[in-house]
Amino acid sequence: MEFRNRDxxxxxxxxxxxxLHIIKTAKKFIPFAEGKKxxxxxxxxxxxxxxxxxxxxTRLSFESAxxxxxxxxxxxxxxxxxxVKKGETLSDTVRMADAYSxxxxxxxxxxxxxxxxxxxxxxxxxxxxxxxxxxxxQCLLDLFTILNEKKRIEGLNIVLLGDLKYGRxxxxxxxALALFGANLTFVSPKTLEMPKEVVKECKNLGAKPxxxxxxxKAIKDADVLYVTRIQKERFPDPEEYNKVASSYRVDxxxxxxxxxxxxxxxxxxxxxxxxxxVDKTPHAVYFKQAFNGxxxxxxxxxxxxxxxxx
Amino acid sequence: xxxxxxQPIKNGTVIDHIxxxxxxxxxxxxxxxxxxxxxxxxxxxxxxxxxxGKKDIVKVEDRELEPKEVDxxxxxxxxxxxxxxxxxxxxxxxxxxxxxxxxxxxxxPNPTCISNSNEPIESRFIVIxxxxxxxxxxxxEREPDxxxxxxx
Numbered sequence: 176m177e178f179r180n181r182d183x184x185x186x187x188x189x190x191x192x193x194x195l196h197i198i199k200t201a202k203k204f205i206p207f208a209e210g211k212k213x214x215x216x217x218x219x220x221x222x223x224x225x226x227x228x229x230x231x232x233t234r235l236s237f238e239s240a241x242x243x244x245x246x247x248x249x250x251x252x253x254x255x256x257x258x259v260k261k262g263e264t265l266s267d268t269v270r271m272a273d274a275y276s277x278x279x280x281x282x283x284x285x286x287x288x289x290x291x292x293x294x295x296x297x298x299x300x301x302x303x304x305x306x307x308x309x310x311x312x313q314c315l316l317d318l319f320t321i322l323n324e325k326k327r328i329e330g331l332n333i334v335l336l337g338d339l340k341y342g343r344x345x346x347x348x349x350x351a352l353a354l355f356g357a358n359l360t361f362v363s364p365k366t367l368e369m370p371k372e373v374v375k376e377c378k379n380l381g382a383k384p385x386x387x388x389x390x391x392k393a394i395k396d397a398d399v400l401y402v403t404r405i406q407k408e409r410f411p412d413p414e415e416y417n418k419v420a421s422s423y424r425v426d427x428x429x430x431x432x433x434x435x436x437x438x439x440x441x442x443x444x445x446x447x448x449x450x451x452x453v454d455k456t457p458h459a460v461y462f463k464q465a466f467n468g469x470x471x472x473x474x475x476x477x478x479x480x481x482x483x484x485x
Numbered sequence: 486x487x488x489x490x491x492q493p494i495k496n497g498t499v500i501d502h503i504x505x506x507x508x509x510x511x512x513x514x515x516x517x518x519x520x521x522x523x524x525x526x527x528x529x530x531x532x533x534x535x536x537x538g539k540k541d542i543v544k545v546e547d548r549e550l551e552p553k554e555v556d557x558x559x560x561x562x563x564x565x566x567x568x569x570x571x572x573x574x575x576x577x578x579x580x581x582x583x584x585x586x587x588x589x590x591x592x593x594p595n596p597t598c599i600s601n602s603n604e605p606i607e608s609r610f611i612v613i614x615x616x617x618x619x620x621x622x623x624x625x626e627r628e629p630d631x632x633x634x635x636x637x
């Protein structure tokens with residue numbers, strides 16, 4: 176299993192064994208991510224943080240992960256103050272960042288941006304979200320969270336809810352969960368159904384995903400409820416957004432119909448799809464899930480930059 | 486006596502079994518006619534065919550097209566055959582076969598794919614099935630439904 180200098184573009188680039196290795200490595204970083212232990216495994220290494228689209232969790236957790244490992248971070252957080260504003264191509268920006276650093280973390284609004292960046296950069300590129308495309312570290316932290324909470328994925332009943340058409344996290348996640356043998360149910364408004372290609376891919380991996388618009392029915396046997404925000408920014412037509420904006424809401428009344436140990440996950444930010452009253456219940460793991468992002472990103476940085484063993 | 490609509494060629498390449506109506510697209514993919522090229526190119530469209538009902542034929546005189554050069558027409562003509570002619574005789578015959586990747590021929594159908602921006606790259610598609618041809622964009626992973634309409 177070789178991770179050194181590898182690009183992290185899509186979860187599909189990794190085998191099940193490799194994914195499990197990343198998750199196992201991530202677990203070891205818990206005391207470091209909590210600030211209880213200090214690491215200088217990546218001292219002298221520089222991460223370029225190129226975020227051409229807004230992000231809070233992903234950017235902060237990547238930067239935190241790099242700092243926690245003793246490395247440093249340089250970056251572009253908004254395109255209005257960078258040369259992108261002057262019309263520079265992404266490939267030129269990437270070439271420059273590549274010359275200044277040891278690893279590039281990229282978020283961009285266009286699908287395939289990270290693949291392009293990886294072609295132009297000599298150093299590894301980590302995809303932190305490319306439009307409606309991939310977001311592999313989100314997928315890894317989701318898998319980490321499920322494994323940590325449920326100790327397994329195979330055979331679990333997992334419901335993916337919300338915007339399954341435009342939501343980039345659910346496409347990669349559905350694939351990965353099928354790879355690990357979960358029983359999948361997709362719940363969404365008719366107009367935001369899981370794309371056919373994703374359903375087909377899941378089937379090719381041996382899964383038999385079910386699709387419905389009725390959440391109440393799907394939630395009864397669920398072990399995991401993965402909620403996503405209906406993302407206004409991905410809708411080409413604002414009217415289409417208004418029609419479906421508040422289709423589902425997870426609240427205490429809904430949760431009374433669920434198993435007591437069902438966990439509720441969300442990649443965050445949430446808007447109205449999970450009521451704040453859910454936060455205090457044992458079902459809510461979405462803030463833990465956000466913390467797990469640091470662990471997974473520390474593991475990836477450590478693995479691809481060949482961090483010193485502690 | 487059978488009337489010959491297009492004369493046999495002495496030397497060159499005949500591309501046969503092109504689906505009816507696709508001949509001009511085939512020429513476009515092959516970049517024919519090249520600027521400054523002098524070889525005669527004949528196109529026959531809607532020719533009767535036992536196997537295909539109707540077909541198109543392209544004849545390029547005095548030029549032997551390399552299989553690699555021609556294989557990409559399998560995108561729109563998966564059953565096409567290539568005949569190399571020398572002194573009126575067919576000396577080589579082969580069926581087109583799609584390469585593993587198709588570069589710079591199609592435009593990705595996804596408007597927000599990075600390959601449709603002003604980056605210094607050519608479009609790139611991975612061939613995931615030969616016949617019927619199925620492609621996946623290397624960058625955004627979208628599969629074009631109608632390949633013929635995506636040819637640049």
